[in-house]
Amino acid sequence: MLRTIMTAAVLAAATPLAAEPIKFAVTDIEGLEALQQEFAAFEASLEEITGLDVELFPVSSRTAAVEAINQGAVDLVLTGPAEYVVIKELTDAEIVVAWQRPNYYAQIVTLSEGDIGSVADLKGKVVTFGSVGSTSQHLGPAQALADFGLTYGTDYQPQILSRNVAIEALIRGDVQAVGMNEGHLRRIREAFPEQSFTVIARGRDLPNDILVARKDMDGAAKQKIADAFVNDGAKLMAAVIQGEDNKKYEGGFFLTKVKDANYDYVRDMYRTIGVDTSAFVGD
CATH class of the missing domain: 3.40.190.10 (Periplasmic binding protein-like II)
Structure with missing residues (x-):
């Protein structure tokens, strides 16, 4: 009996707990159904390339995305340039990759x-x-x-x-x-x-849309995802543009050498209309 208990304990210690899924949100899409229509193919492609479990995570607004990042409820958020500079200030999220929109x-x-x-x-x-x-x-x-x-x-x-x-x-x-x-x-x-x-x-x-990760996201998972955009970008883009609204990315690329300073032009825009980046315009 003791040997059985010890064996079970050893097996439990050697078997890692199932990893939590990587939760992916988009700030300008409300509701799970709409998110799935646009990004289900991308979700499947990213899972296939990385071996990670990716889960689409709907957010009701850009403010809700900030709350989800700060609460650790979401790992990755795709957002626009105007939203990014506020999200950066409120969450200190880290850039993963930019999503180029031609003729933007x-x-x-x-x-x-x-x-x-x-x-x-x-x-x-x-x-x-x-x-x-x-x-x-x-x-x-x-x-x-x-x-x-x-x-x-x-x-x-x-x-x-x-x-x-x-x-x-x-x-x-x-x-x-x-x-x-x-x-x-x-x-x-x-x-x-x-x-x-x-x-x-x-x-x-204009600066491109951008995928950010919460600062304390698992480093190994974040690196796998970043590598996927570098090594399999064409495959991921083909999956992205299956979404009707995502046709705006057609002909574009994923850009990995992107710095926060690339978005200073957007910060200039906020100053132009007389507001700062501590909150979203209109909220």
Whole structure:
């Protein structure tokens, strides 16, 4: 009997407990069903490459993602540049890899046959921005105007309007310009084929979306995941773009030589609209 107990004890000591799954969240997708639609193929591919158990972990908001990181409930979070700088400040999360989005830049759009022919013509006018705090619909376009010398809220009147409503207001003459990214303008030109639009200001390419890990995530698991993006990036990207919204990454790459300082331009955007990075804009 004693020998049986000792043998069982030795076996228990030699057999490691099952590793906890690596929990993966995305800040701009709410609900497990939507997360699975976009990232189920990526989840399966990452598991196959690393041998790790990966679990999709839905978060209801970017604030919820911060709470999940700080509570140790999630290991990896994919987020946008504007969200990253706040998450970094509130959690000290560590960069794993950047997810490149081709043609990712902000721009200011006007009617081709309107009265606005240059950025200078926007002084005293109304400029609308999309989703509050969005890198490419709000912060980026505001910074593009700042780069051309226009001060947010002083040289022009900023308004937050949904994109289609803003375009209809632009056509009526109620506003004089709309901030958006390249993909948005492409869809607007399709939706309003009878109208001609002109870009009067284009910002520099925006910093990429970024995958971060909580600071105390298991180091070996984090290294396996980082190695997967280096060695099997093409396979992982093929899985990512199976998601409909993830088509925005098509033609892009995973970038591993990324530093926090690469996101200082985003911190400049926060200063441009008069807020700091201690909280998400609009919260």
